[in-house]
Amino acid sequence: MEKILHTDELGRKYSAFSNGEAVIIIGPPEGLFDYLHLPEPFATRLHNILFDRGIFDYKTASRGQALVGALQEALLLDAQKLLEAFLRNEQGGTND
Numbered sequence: 001m002e003k004i005l006h007t008d009e010l011g012r013k014y015s016a017f018s019n020g021e022a023v024i025i026i027g028p029p030e031g032l033f034d035y036l037h038l039p040e041p042f043a044t045r046l047h048n049i050l051f052d053r054g055i056f057d058y059k060t061a062s063r064g065q066a067l068v069g070a071l072q073e074a075l076l077l078d079a080q081k082l083l084e085a086f087l088r089n090e091q092g093g094t095n096d
Contacts, residue, residue, distance in 0.1 A: 001024070002017065002018055003017055003026075004016050004017070004023070010044050012051075015027055015056065027051075027055075027056025028050045028051055028055065029056070033047060042074065045074050046070065046071070049074055053066065053069070053070055
């Protein structure tokens, strides 16, 4: 088995093993955000931040401020988009 980067149809990145026929996900866990009902693209962005930070399991997620940092990073991106929307609005642009 070879360790690979697997990307699903939503653009979510996974560390995985593949033998050429099957892909076995290492992490982050598939469906982790499904029961939280987070909107797209926020859920995919947060998933990929967990991937980039190597947060694949409970042990890693519960270490220090790992999840808080990941959430802050994801929300910072949303705050930047909101700030840009304010600027466009004040300059007379549209927000579409």
